[in-house]
Amino acid sequence: MSQKIAVAIIHGIGLVERDFADGLMRELRKRFVSNGASGPDLVMKPVLWSPVLQGAENDLWVKLKKGGPLAYKKVRRFMVDFAADAIAYQPVSKERRVYDAVHWIFAKALRSLAEEAGPHAPLCVVAHSLGTVIASNYLYDLQTDVKKKCVSKTVRRVMKGTPLEKGKTLSLLYTLGSPLALWSLRYPNFGIPIQVPAPELRKYWPKIKGEWVNFYDKDDVIGYPLKTINASYRKSVTSDKPVNVGGFFKSKTPLSHTEYWTDNDVTKPIARSLARVWRKLNR
DSSP states (O other): OOEEEEEEEEESSSOTTTTTHHHHHHHHHHHHHTOOGGGEEEEEEEOOOOOHHHHHHHOOOOHHTTSSSSSSHHHHHHHHHHHHHHHSOOOOBOHHHHHHHHHHHHHHHHHHHHHHOTTTEEEEEEEEEEHHHHHHHHHHHHHHHHOOOOSSSSTTTTTOOOTTTTTTTEEEEESSSSSSSHHGGGSGGGGOOOOSSSSTTTHHHHTTOOOEEEEEETTTTTTTOOTTTTTHHHHHHOOEEEESSSTTTGGSSSGGGOOTTTTTHHHHHHHOOOOOHHHHHHO
């Protein structure tokens, strides 16, 4: 029996449909197979966290409109749907209800992956926009939990304690249009990134050489390079990969931020790396 690979796909800010990952999953599986790997061995699960906040954001918008005339309503609605996600997600003092609710959904997806791909399956995470911050926070919490007890009881109840769920098999991380560079301002010397691959990966899969590739479009004002932030990021991030995503119009504007999911510049190298890992596992 061949070894499967687990892939968690995390969306970013804004109003997101339940099928947000369908296009990416189709592209990855097709290219995974074309690179000589077995399609059924690629187990992918979306991490749909937007419902945690969407109801409250809809209620807020209704209340705000009652306050009087507002100019630029479409732009304001954009700010409520998009920027409010980023603000509400951040834990404040002892208030981390939203933070834990989002991480609960992430934990549930990893549990499902462990059940379907196997408890020791190599883990790949593909994250977009604010989803890259969520992935970074959650994986950092896992990597430092023994010392700092970062994972809450709420999240811990979902976990079965497999190596995959604990992030110990993290092999590949792909960040798309990531604002992590901006989040680094919250920490002294711009913070410490997660380790990719996970320090424990060698124990389970010594043949795998992990990578963290950060894709960004120069016209995307939310996505930035990461390797230049500090020495720790330079060591952890394998490469910053500039891409040109979207069609003729969007690719030349900040609207490119929403266009990473099925762009060839993104899906081809990710699928190629996944297939390379699969071959290492199944020789």
